[in-house]
Amino acid sequence: MEPYLKHDSIAALMDRNNVDTDQIIPKQFLKKVERSGFGIHLFHDWRYNDDGSDNAEFELNKPAFKGAKILVAGDNFGCGSSREHAPWAIADYGFNTIISTSYADIFYNNCFKNGILAIRVSQEQLDKVMAEISADEGVRFTVDLENQQVITPAGNGFNFEIDPFRKGNLLSGLDDIGLTLKHVDKITAYEVTHKQNFPWLWA
Amino acid sequence: MKKTMYEKIWDSHLVVDEAGQAPLIYVDRHLMHEVTSPQAFEGLKLSGRKVRNPHSILATMDHCVPTKNRDLPIADPIAKKQIETMADNCRENGLNLYDMKNPNNGVIHVVVPEHGFVHPGMVVVCGDSHTATHGAFGALAFGIGTSEVEHVMATQTLPQKKSKTMQVVVNGSLSKYASAKDIALAITGKIGTAGGTGYVIEYTGSAIRELSMEGRMTLCNMAIEAGARAGLVAPDEKTYEYLKGREFAPAGDYWDQALAYWKSLTSDEGAEFDTTVVLEGADIAPQVSWGTSPEQVVGVDGVVPSPDSFADEGKRKACEGALAYMGLTANTKITDIPVDLVFIGSCTNGRIEDFRIAAEVAKGTKVAPGVTALAVPGSYHVKKQAEDEGLDKIFIEAGWEWRDPGCSMCLAMNGDELTKGQRSASTSNRNFEGRQGKGGRTHLVSPAMAAAAAAAGHFVDIRNL
Numbered sequence: 216m217e218p219y220l221k222h223d224s225i226a227a228l229m230d231r232n233n234v235d236t237d238q239i240i241p242k243q244f245l246k247k248v249e250r251s252g253f254g255i256h257l258f259h260d261w262r263y264n265d266d267g268s269d270n271a272e273f274e275l276n277k278p279a280f281k282g283a284k285i286l287v288a289g290d291n292f293g294c295g296s297s298r299e300h301a302p303w304a305i306a307d308y309g310f311n312t313i314i315s316t317s318y319a320d321i322f323y324n325n326c327f328k329n330g331i332l333a334i335r336v337s338q339e340q341l342d343k344v345m346a347e348i349s350a351d352e353g354v355r356f357t358v359d360l361e362n363q364q365v366i367t368p369a370g371n372g373f374n375f376e377i378d379p380f381r382k383g384n385l386l387s388g389l390d391d392i393g394l395t396l397k398h399v400d401k402i403t404a405y406e407v408t409h410k411q412n413f414p415w416l417w418a
Numbered sequence: 419m420k421k422t423m424y425e426k427i428w429d430s431h432l433v434v435d436e437a438g439q440a441p442l443i444y445v446d447r448h449l450m451h452e453v454t455s456p457q458a459f460e461g462l463k464l465s466g467r468k469v470r471n472p473h474s475i476l477a478t479m480d481h482c483v484p485t486k487n488r489d490l491p492i493a494d495p496i497a498k499k500q501i502e503t504m505a506d507n508c509r510e511n512g513l514n515l516y517d518m519k520n521p522n523n524g525v526i527h528v529v530v531p532e533h534g535f536v537h538p539g540m541v542v543v544c545g546d547s548h549t550a551t552h553g554a555f556g557a558l559a560f561g562i563g564t565s566e567v568e569h570v571m572a573t574q575t576l577p578q579k580k581s582k583t584m585q586v587v588v589n590g591s592l593s594k595y596a597s598a599k600d601i602a603l604a605i606t607g608k609i610g611t612a613g614g615t616g617y618v619i620e621y622t623g624s625a626i627r628e629l630s631m632e633g634r635m636t637l638c639n640m641a642i643e644a645g646a647r648a649g650l651v652a653p654d655e656k657t658y659e660y661l662k663g664r665e666f667a668p669a670g671d672y673w674d675q676a677l678a679y680w681k682s683l684t685s686d687e688g689a690e691f692d693t694t695v696v697l698e699g700a701d702i703a704p705q706v707s708w709g710t711s712p713e714q715v716v717g718v719d720g721v722v723p724s725p726d727s728f729a730d731e732g733k734r735k736a737c738e739g740a741l742a743y744m745g746l747t748a749n750t751k752i753t754d755i756p757v758d759l760v761f762i763g764s765c766t767n768g769r770i771e772d773f774r775i776a777a778e779v780a781k782g783t784k785v786a787p788g789v790t791a792l793a794v795p796g797s798y799h800v801k802k803q804a805e806d807e808g809l810d811k812i813f814i815e816a817g818w819e820w821r822d823p824g825c826s827m828c829l830a831m832n833g834d835e836l837t838k839g840q841r842s843a844s845t846s847n848r849n850f851e852g853r854q855g856k857g858g859r860t861h862l863v864s865p866a867m868a869a870a871a872a873a874a875g876h877f878v879d880i881r882n883l
Binding site: 231232233235237238241242243245246247248249250260289290291294295296297298299302317318319320321324325328329378379380381391392394395396398399401402405406409413414415416417418 | 564579616852
């Protein structure tokens with residue numbers, strides 16, 4: 216995983232609540248056995264017309280949002296299916312940051328495994344940030360994970376909370392499994408006790 | 419300190435709990451299917467790691483498998499490759515796989531309980547959000563992403579944040595023809611699809627105690643639809659009776675030992691939940707979803723709501739969008755909505771009890787002209803049991819298609835799908851845009867409601883049948 220660095224980037228606006236992972240990456244693209252190449256299918260059913268051309272009505276197709284790394288979206292983003300293909304598609308498309316009031320649990324976990332910073336803000340903060348993008352499409356925000364800060368040109372920036380463990384992993388680009396395996400002796404010891412207490416699970 | 423069942427399971431599975439990092443919890447059972455595992459196996463191989471405990475894993479093929487003409491090669495080459503990759507991965511790692519031809523094959527969350535693979539008090543994961551199903555046994559069961567699938571294979575643990583606890587009490591008894599599915603939809607309607615985010619729900623109350631194990635599975639299955647990490651029902655005599663004698667259930671002396679442990683798991687009298695939601699069983703009418711989110715539901719005797727009826731701006735906009743997508747007008751009576759296709763099946767409602775009650779409604783009826791009706795058992799065992807009871811004949815005589823098991827139209831990956839504008843009555847769990855096919859319109863209902871809609875060609879208040 217690439218370390219997450221401070222950056223400034225276009226912030227794209229998706230003013231919809233309850234965007235589910237079926238919309239982020241529809242099921243017809245879940246049959247691949249690789250992790251890569253999902254970006255072109257991101258939001259497929261909204262993004263493309265039936266003939267395969269770009270749907271000009273879809274917000275992310277606006278020229279002002281091209282190249283955006285920050286996605287600002289409505290409440291309960293990423294609900295539904297556990298498919299990690301959703302963050303794979305989001306990251307492959309080029310986003311590394313999402314700003315919303317809330318996320319579904321599984322999706323939220325999946326983001327951090329793929330170098331995506333999912334930022335939670337209050338409804339009031341989100342409204343301000345959304346209004347700033349609406350008034351100035353193509354506006355660039357600065358995201359500074361180290362200092363847990365988002366800065367915007369119109370002064371709607373804010374500080375955000377993040378679990379220190381997730382923050383550390385994003386900043387270092389560390390592999391979770393490697394971290395866990397540092398505790399392999401404790402896992403082995405747990406299993407010894409587990410076998411004594413619950414022998415039927417190991418029969 | 420008095421503890422909830424969730425806290426008891428959490429505490430007994432804590433492997434590492436140190437400042438500055440997420441707690442590591444131990445995983446007892448790991449369930450797998452073909453869609454969310456291949457990239458995890460690839461990652462494992464690339465890093466030179468091995469599956470730590472192959473016996474903790476049970477795998478099936480369900481999402482992409484055809485539900486008819488199983489003897490023919492899979493027509494979709496990408497699906498075929500995914501199926502073959504699953505078989506290769508399981509063989510190379512020595513994992514127990516119920517492949518497409520195996521008599522134990524079926525939808526993962528239907529198959530696993532059939533074999534007694536999940537017990538009370540376990541921590542159970544699967545790369546599938548409907549893993550919550552197994553909370554019906556008093557196991558902490560939740561969906562994970564593919565990176566986490568790899569993590570569990572390599573370490574048998576997961577870094578997890580402790581959830582908050584929510585108690586959902588359903589008092590009294592359900593009325594006739596209201597089912598576990600209706601409870602699940604009513605709860606989602608009440609608290610919303612984000613209402614349970616950050617929580618593990620424990621379902622309590624007499625209406626929950628009265629549910630069969632199948633009903634409890636249906637209920638917990640949809641905990642995720644209310645945003646919860648997991649759903650739990652405390653084990654009781656029904657749980658023990660269900661498990662006893664199954665292949666992976668404890669046997670001999672172990673049975674008594676396990677039983678004593680299971681009985682200690684229930685939430686302590688007076689244990690505190692972070693929040694409590696109460697419903698009256700008798701108030702729950704058979705539910706029908708009208709929109710594109712499982713929270714957009716109403717009783718069958720109701721009408722399609724008007725956007726103006728929502729005070730919340732977000733919900734009003736969501737209603738407008740949903741009505742446009744669903745091709746519905748506000749204030750239309752639910753019973754006036756026609757259907758084109760009816761689907762009974764899925765990990766939510768693909769068990770024997772579901773087919774029994776649907777057959778009871780379908781018996782002696784005919785599928786309405788222009789309607790297609792699919793009965794897709796959740797497993798080969800469900801299929802065989804139904805056939806032994808003669809249920810298949812009831813469906814076939816009524817004009818239904820009687821299929822082989824699979825996820826089928828729940829997520830329409832295998833070729834069973836709606837075409838643009840087609841409207842379904844479906845016993846599955848999600849009515850998201852395009853879930854059952856691009857432009858398809860899904861109404862979530864119980865098996866009895868689905869069977870009644872197939873015969874009438876529109877929704878019917880089954881309490882009046």
